[in-house]
Amino acid sequence: MVKVLLYNGKRRIETYAILDDGSERTILLHSAAHELGLQGPSEDLALRMIRQDISTVPGRSVSFSVSSAFHPQKRFRIHGAFTAIDLGLSKHSHPIDTLQKVYRHLRGPAKVLKHQSSTPQCLLTNTLTPSAELLSHVTRLWQMDVLPYQNEKLIIQSKQNTAAVRILEEKTIRVEVDGIQRYATPLLWKKNVPPFSTPKESVLGLLHGTEKHLSKNPAKAETYSQEIKKLLDAGYIKKLTSAESQASVSAWYIPHHMVRHNVKDRIVFNCSFAHQGASLNEHLLPGPTLGSTLLGVLLRFREYPIAVSSDIKGMFHQVRLLPEDKPFLRFLWRDTARSTSPGASCTKLAYAQKSGLRHTEHPEPTMRNIYRVLARQYDPLGLLIPYTTQAKILVQRLWSKKRDWDDPQLPTDLLQEWHAWESELHQLPAISLPRCYVSPETDFSTCTQSIHIFSDASEKAYGAVAYLRTVDHAGYIQVAFLAARSRVAPVRQQSIPRLELCAAHAGAQLAAVLRKELTLSISSITYWTDSTTVLTWLQSQSCRYKVFVGARVAGIQEMTEGSVWRTFSNFSELLEASVRARHGAATASNPTAEDYKQAELALFRKVESIVNSKPLGYTSSDVADPDPITPNMLLMGRPDPSTPQVIYSDIELLSCRRCKQCQALADQFWIHFIRNYLPSLQTRSKWQQERDDLTVGSIVLIVDQQLPRAMWPVGKVIAVIPGVDGRVRTAQIQVKDKSYTRSVARLIRLPAFPQDTPG
Structure with a gap:
């Protein structure tokens, strides 16, 4: 103020x-x-x-x-x-005269401030409009993860959680309640909490407000009274006598009210209530999240053929409080029908839940309504990612130009795409898949299960998907979908290798979640990517690269330590190769001239692919730079249009299976291509011409890196020593009265002095 x-x-x-x-x-x-x-x-x-x-x-x-x-x-x-x-x-309904006698600050504004600030003070505020807040949520769809990532809040919470767990382990006891042993846990007090207390009058006004609100709805007031009586009858709360309420040196009263959640009325206690700048919650540690995540529950729900779901009636009420903590969870209540004086004490822990509403109507397509429809598609496992990613890309295209949130004048082409996407919403309930990962008759004791993570990226999006592979003792294989994650590519264009690396990082994170949540015995985790650049990065030291690549490589290596990274080719090409192989196998027993012609054409296609994979320009040694342009990229749109290769031995050259023979011949071409042709493309600056060997009597200059060039000694060759190839590799040099043995690489032949002619 x-x-x-x-x-x-x-x-x-x-x-x-x-x-x-x-x-x-x-x-x-x-x-x-x-x-x-x-x-x-x-x-x-x-x-x-x-x-x-x-x-x-x-x-x-x-x-x-x-x-x-x-x-x-x-x-x-x-x-x-x-x-x-x-x-x-609200109008004043409190006993103002009584309160003013007790609290001087309620008697009116002070005439003179005793302590006035000698220097003016400035308060800086930063408000975020609803439109700006909504925009921040939308842009998260295509924001790239920032690495290295270290959340200071999580670090602080980690220290607080450690302290909270230590308090629980040291002070939790078992108490007997009606012949049943129950747990009694302490309040998680922070260190050095100052003494604090609150009088009954601090929450009396809130109680009056609750009673006034309930007086307008007799049915709700009756439900409110019945809920309190249920707590009394169950022993979760008890009424305090005047002596008990005055026996405690410190006590804290918390207000409460009734809410309706999931067609059920609940009493909610406000532990954030503040009195004189202090509240109960700010003096308590939040404690770790011990409950299971929804994703973990769904993953484990599909592990076995039989799933059991249960609930504990009044679970939080089953945990009791220590006697020294009970005075800090008092509240006021009175039965309005009897108008008794209020007063009660808690012997349990209270909690509240939040819920959201879902609507199925299709409003007018504006930017706000489009995002609202997309945000309602709750898909924790990622079953709908192929469908929802299309809408996310569409949203990104809509946000590329500044528009009003409620402007219905959207581009016609984008509106048509949105209507086409929205028209398929009603078909989502028809999507189904088996709940259990394996068939009911599977014997888990003899099965081996492994996880396979596939990551891929395009110019528009990237993501990862996980599958569970189960093999029984007879070799029967079952594959089931586990979970998937995807993100829209950022607005600022990134190279495909970088997006592939982000996809691999998403796959590593997904595997870490599955490893934590699943209770199955997983023998191995295999990671798949179709980017050889990413494989090169992951097989190198992360410190070799800049921040973008290095940070993600380090994170992936840490999360996937001990696992295997492999590469695959395009699935459509795998199918095409399989079809061709089956066709070849069918005609292998009866070869014809047409079969040999087809094999020859296939060989030439492979050779053409090898030749067209040669870069057209300079190739950078930094793997973080974009891939060089090749004829294949100009013709086919990708660096390598060939099908997946299989290594065959030399004996396959005469095999009747022409698919293997074609591949083996292509391998031989590749060997000669890289051994004989590619080296000829780089012109050497020396050793291009045949030079004469040093001979006895030649005058040479001896190279000595320890001396200035002007002081290099000059000598005469007195002997030559040839190598295994017959060429002179070493020579003995006489300099004045000393002789030296030096490699010809350290000798510079000097031109011979012209002979004097008589005359």
């Missing part, structure tokens, strides 16, 4: 403003607007109250100027503030 000055023309008032960074709208009290003489267009504003009920308030939209009381010369213009005569504020 800060002191401000409000202006409208020549009128000015001094007042106080509450700065709320979570507010969506500036609201001005009607008295201030009336004093400033503000006028504006009529407007109806929907206000959501604390109890989640919505009230529409008629008012006006006004504009004015505001400045700090310390710097009136610097003003800011406020546009579209809302003001109304009745903002729906």
Whole structure:
């Protein structure tokens, strides 16, 4: 709260403003607007109250100027503030006279502040409009993961969770309740908690508000009383006597109210209630999340043919509190039918749940409604990823141009794609798959199970999918879908190898989740990618590369340590190769001239693919750079159009199976291609011409890296030593009265001196 000055023309008032960074709208009290003489267009504003009920308030939209009381010369213009005569504020229903006698600060504003700040203070606020917040959620669809990633909040929570677990292990005891041994756990107090307490009067007003709200609905009030009585009858709470309530040195009262969730009424206790700047929750450790994730439950639900689901009645009420912690979970309640004085104490832990609503209508296609429909498709296992990814790519294309959230004037082509996608929504319930990963008659004691992770990427999206492979003792193989993950490629274009690396990273993360959640005995995890560049990165040290590649390579290597990375080719090519192989096997027993012609054509296609795979320009040694352009990429759109290769031995050259013979001949061409042709493309600067060997009597200069070039000694060859190939490789050099043996690589032949001619 800060002191401000409000202006409208020549009128000015001094007042106080509450700065709320979570507010969506500036609201001005009607008295201030009336004093400033503000006028504006009529407007109806929907206000959501604390109890989640919505009230529409008629008012006006006004504009004015505001400045700090310390710097009136610097003003800011406020546009579209809302003001109304009745903002729906509750009237005072508390005993004001009594409260003012107890609390001096309620008697009125102080005349003089005892401690005034000598220097002005500035409060900085940052508000996020609903449109901006929605945009931040939408852009997450195509935001690339940022690595190296280290969440400081998770680190802090990890330390707090360790402390919470230690408290639970040290102080949890068993207590006997009605002849049954139950657990009693402590409140997870933080270290060095100062003494704090709250009087009954601090929550009395909230109790009156709850009772007033219930008095308008007798049926709801009766349900409220019945819920409290259920807790009393079960022994989860008990009524305190005056002596018991006064025996505790410190006590904390928490307000409560009733909510309706899943067609069931519940009593919810507000442990975040604050009194004099303190609350119960801020002095307690949150503790680790011990419950299972929904994804883990769904994964384990499919492991065996028979699945059992159960629930514990009043599970959280079964855990009791230690006696020293009970005074901090007191609350006020009274039976309105008997009008008794309120007072009760908790002997249990309370919790609340949240839920969302799903709608099936198809609203007008605007950017807001399109994203709303997409966000409702909840798919934790990733069964619908091939379908939902199309919509995510469409959303990204819609967001490429700035538009209003509720603008129905969208591009025609994108609207047609959206309607086509939306028209298939009603078919989703027809999709089904076996619940169990294996057939019911499978004997798990003799089975071997492994996980296979496939990752792939394109210019528009990347992702990974996991399958469970089960092999029984007879060799019968069963493959079942486990889970999948995908992300839309970022707006800033990335190279295909980088997107393939992101897909591999997503696959490693998916495998880590499966390894943690599944209870099956997994013999191995195999990772598959169709990018040889990614395989090269993963087989190298991550420190060799820049941050983008190096950080992801390090993360993948850490998560997949001990597992195998393999490469596959395009599945359509595998099918085509299989069909051709079967055709060849069918005609192998009766070869004809046409068969030999087809084998010859297949060989030439393989040779053509090898020749067209040669880069047309410079090839960088950095694997992070884009792949070079090849004729195959220009003709086929991919670097290698050939089918998957199989290595055959030399004896297959005469095999009657022409598919193997064709492949073996292509392998021989490849060997000669890289051994004889490719080296000739790089021109050597030396050793291109035949040179004469050194002979005895030649004058040479001896290269000595320890001396300046001008001081290299000059000598005469007195003997030569040939190598195994007959060429002179070493020579003995005489320099003055000494002789040296040197390699010819360290000798520079000097031109012979011309002979003197008589004359």
